Amino acid sequence: MIFKKTKGLELQMDAFLDKISEAGIVFRRGVKNYMNKDANDFERHLEQIRRLEHEADELRKNIETQLYTQTLVPESRGDILALMETTDDVIDRATDTLSEMSIEGPMVPEEFRPGYIELAKSVVKAMEEMVKALRAFMRDPLNVRNYLHKVYHFEKESDRIAEDLKRNIFASDKLELSQKIHLRYFALHIDTIADRAEDVADRLSIYTIKRSI
Amino acid sequence: MLIMLFLSSGLFLGWSLGANDASNIFGTAVGTRMVKFYTAAIVASIFVVLGAVISGAGTTHTLGKLGAVDMIAGAFMVALAAAVTVFWMTKLSLPVSTSQAIVGAIVGWNMFAGKTTDINALTKIASTWVMSPVLAAGFSYVFFQLFKKILEFWKIHIFRLDAYTRIGLIVIGAFGAYSLGANNIGNVMGVFVSVAPFENMNLWGFDVSGVEQLFLLGGLAIAVGIFTYSKRVMQTVGEGVVKLTPQSALVVVLSQAIVLFLFASKGLEAWLLAHNLPTIPLVPVSSSQVVIGSVLGIGLAHGGRGIRFRVLGKIASGWVTTPIIAAGISFISLFFLQNVFDQQVVKTIDHTEIHHSIDIEVPAHG
Numbered sequence: 001m002i003f004k005k006t007k008g009l010e011l012q013m014d015a016f017l018d019k020i021s022e023a024g025i026v027f028r029r030g031v032k033n034y035m036n037k038d039a040n041d042f043e044r045h046l047e048q049i050r051r052l053e054h055e056a057d058e059l060r061k062n063i064e065t066q067l068y069t070q071t072l073v074p075e076s077r078g079d080i081l082a083l084m085e086t087t088d089d090v091i092d093r094a095t096d097t098l099s100e101m102s103i104e105g106p107m108v109p110e111e112f113r114p115g116y117i118e119l120a121k122s123v124v125k126a127m128e129e130m131v132k133a134l135r136a137f138m139r140d141p142l143n144v145r146n147y148l149h150k151v152y153h154f155e156k157e158s159d160r161i162a163e164d165l166k167r168n169i170f171a172s173d174k175l176e177l178s179q180k181i182h183l184r185y186f187a188l189h190i191d192t193i194a195d196r197a198e199d200v201a202d203r204l205s206i207y208t209i210k211r212s213i
Numbered sequence: 214m215l216i217m218l219f220l221s222s223g224l225f226l227g228w229s230l231g232a233n234d235a236s237n238i239f240g241t242a243v244g245t246r247m248v249k250f251y252t253a254a255i256v257a258s259i260f261v262v263l264g265a266v267i268s269g270a271g272t273t274h275t276l277g278k279l280g281a282v283d284m285i286a287g288a289f290m291v292a293l294a295a296a297v298t299v300f301w302m303t304k305l306s307l308p309v310s311t312s313q314a315i316v317g318a319i320v321g322w323n324m325f326a327g328k329t330t331d332i333n334a335l336t337k338i339a340s341t342w343v344m345s346p347v348l349a350a351g352f353s354y355v356f357f358q359l360f361k362k363i364l365e366f367w368k369i370h371i372f373r374l375d376a377y378t379r380i381g382l383i384v385i386g387a388f389g390a391y392s393l394g395a396n397n398i399g400n401v402m403g404v405f406v407s408v409a410p411f412e413n414m415n416l417w418g419f420d421v422s423g424v425e426q427l428f429l430l431g432g433l434a435i436a437v438g439i440f441t442y443s444k445r446v447m448q449t450v451g452e453g454v455v456k457l458t459p460q461s462a463l464v465v466v467l468s469q470a471i472v473l474f475l476f477a478s479k480g481l482e483a484w485l486l487a488h489n490l491p492t493i494p495l496v497p498v499s500s501s502q503v504v505i506g507s508v509l510g511i512g513l514a515h516g517g518r519g520i521r522f523r524v525l526g527k528i529a530s531g532w533v534t535t536p537i538i539a540a541g542i543s544f545i546s547l548f549f550l551q552n553v554f555d556q557q558v559v560k561t562i563d564h565t566e567i568h569h570s571i572d573i574e575v576p577a578h579g
Contacts, residue, residue, distance in 0.1 A: 006376045013372070073375040074246040075459055080371070140368045211371070 005070065012063050013138060016084065017131050019056040020091055023049050024127040027094040031120035031190070034101050035113040046098045053095045060084045079207040083134065086203055090127060090196040097189045106182050109174065115165040119187065122161055123194045126154035130197040133204050137211070144208045151201040155194040162191035219285045220405060222293035224434040227401040229299060230311060231261070231438020234397065236446040237469060237504040238389040241462035242382040243447040247375075250447065254439050256383055257390040261439070262432030264394025264477075265402075269428045271479040271495035272399035273406055279334055280319035280326075281407055287322055287558035288404040290550050294318040294543035295400070298535065308531035310499030313342060315400045317536030321543025326559040338496050342532050345472055345498040346506025352468035353510030360464055361514075378459045385466050392473035394432055399497045402431035457508070465507040472503050502528055 030045035032038075063084065067077040108116060133147035165187045169180050236243075239253035282288045295314040302309035316338055323330045369377065411423035421429070457465065475481065475493050485492045505528060512518070550556050 002376050002379070003373070006370075006372045009372045010370050071246055073371060076371065138371050142365060 005066075006072075009063060009066060009072070010138075012059050014135075016056055016059040016063065016087075017134055019052045019059065020087055021128060021131045023052045023056070023091045023094055024124040024131075026052065027098060027193075028120050028124040030098045030101075032117050034098075035108060035117050042098075043102065046102055049091075049095050049098055053091050056088065056091055060088055076207070076211060079203070079210065083137070083200065083203055083207065086196070086200045087130070087134065090130070090193060090200065093189070093193045093196050094127075097186070097193065100189065101186065104182070106186055107179060108183065108186075109172075112165065112169060112183065115161065115168065116186070116190070119158060119161045119165060119190050122154055122158040123190055123197075126151050126158060126194040126197040129154060130200050133201060137204055137208060141208050141211045144204055148201050148205055151197055155198040155201075158191050158194035162187045216285070216410060219289040220409070220430065222289050222296055223402050223405055223431060226292055226296050226299075226311060226315075227431045227434030228438035228442075229296065230397055230401060231258075231435035231440075232442035233438075233446060234311075234393060234500045235261070235390070235435075235439040235443045237500045238386050238393060238466055239382075239443075240447045241457050241459070241465065242386060243444075245457075245459055245462070247379050247459045247462075248382050248386070250444050252383065253386065253447070254443070256387050257439050257443075258436035260387045260390035261394035261435045262429065264391035264396075265398035265428045265432035265435070266394075266425050268391075268395035268477055268479065269398035269402075269431075270424065271477050271482070272396055272497045273403040273424075273428075275338070275495050276315065276319065276399045276403040276497065277406055279316065279338065280323045280328065280330065282319065282322055282404045283407060283560040284557050285405070285408040285410075286550060286556035287326075287547065288408050290547050290558060291315070291318045291322045291404045291543055292401075294321060294546055295539055297546075298539040298542055302531075302535065302538065307534070308502075308528045309535050310342075310501060310531065311400045312397065312497040312499045313532060313535040314539040315403070315497070317539025318543040319404065320536065321540035322547060322559075324540065325544050325547045337494055339532065339536075341476060341494055341496040341498055342502070343529075345476060346502045346509070346528075348475070349468045349472045349503045349506030350510035350513065352471055353464050353507040354514050355510075356464045356467055357461065357511050357514040360460060364460070374460070378463060381463045382459065382466065385463060385470060389466050389470035389473070392470045392477060393500055394435065396473040396477035397497050397500065398428050398431050398435075401434065402427045403497075457511070461511050464511060465504060468507040468510065469500065469503050472506075473498065473500060 026045050026049045030042055030049065033042035033045060064081055067073060067080065073080065129147050129150040133144050133151060136143040136147060166184050169175070169183045169187070172180070175183070235254075235257045239248060239257055242248040243250050243253050282291055292315070295311060295318040298314040298317065299309050299311055302314075316335075320330050320335070364374070405427055406424055409423065409427050411426045413420060413422050414426070415421070476496055476498050479495065482492050482495060505524070509525075547558050551558050
């Protein structure tokens, strides 16, 4: 009985992390579609990431309710909840960014497109390492560190790419200031996803110490 | 009815044992909300009573040999002296244990009755007080390392580990409660064994000896203590003093249960004797000090940081002060009971009865 409940929770937690990881892939493809002016695929990916976000939300609420109503993992449930909520911020940020691209339709000149694609790739790598660290936290806390440093690496990498992109945008003499600001806004928003992943990593590094027996 | 009045001091000791010492076993489990208080209280009560009735004879025998209190009024006062010592020293925030108080009180009775206390036996008993926390520290150090390795190897999911830990805390807690009952019932009822007028009887097809009836009563007093007063103590243990993870709590309870069991099990003693191994004296030890030893073991496994040696010093001082104070109180109050309340507390004051000395298990070597 107790193991059945536990197994169910384990599966839900795995499913939650799968959604986050999948959302990363969908986000990367969405940005690529947008930069390649592939409108149909872009909208399809936007739809897909919205669905993933919704499903992850449902799973998170479900797990939270079960942890509290059944007084499970009393020592670490606060930590687990905080981790899931911060992780939720990452997928929210990715969904909002694609959604804003769809609404605002920023005009991205040809020469800046590879920069955005590269930024999205780097951000998604940080997300993927974050998911690996989260999985390790659940089963194998000693291994968490191996992933955390990669999250930090890709977060820094993303900052660097975003900065280069912004400098190039503002150095350009073909664009209006309003256009530059609009483009910077998107570079900033994509980069923020990596910052949120870093927030999760920060929490993880503390909670992992607490988790050791 | 009068018998119950005389037993009341022992029952009070039992109540206080339940109120305080059950928290050594289930404190962290309840304090960290891994186990519900009522689950813990029911499991602890059942197993304390079982431990007391089934395996309580070993330590009681040893105490009986230290001083065979031969009048019930004397037994009443010896137990009361121990209870007062524990109550008074607790109030003064001094480290105290019932096991040490009762030994002091018995020695007080010996002094009053003019019987000689066998210093060898006393030393042997006192050595178990030192040995028990040290052993517990050793056990918990080893178990901690073992648990750590197991967790590293099996990579158990946090939710599943939670379920395993809960079950472990209850099962090992039950073993701990059994050992506590077996080891400490001697403190509660030991002095009454030779003087309580219980006849053997048949209860639902089981033969229950007089001693077992006495232990059952003591066990029930412990259970009442657990239900009426241990909840707050458990919550304090869980939240305060030392913060343990549920997994380290498991290690602490396991080491504690084993140590209490080692010092109480006649079966183990027989097995060791049969294999020509040195035996472990069957002596009531302080479960609180055993727990401190266990927690210390975990501290050592963490590299020895944050161990407060002053606390250890304080405990060691209790090994000396508690029996002395208890002996003093016991002696004086026996005097009052005999001369003011006109109760016979000693059957025969016989200064020649020196040979009534103690032959606590001499380790069989070779």
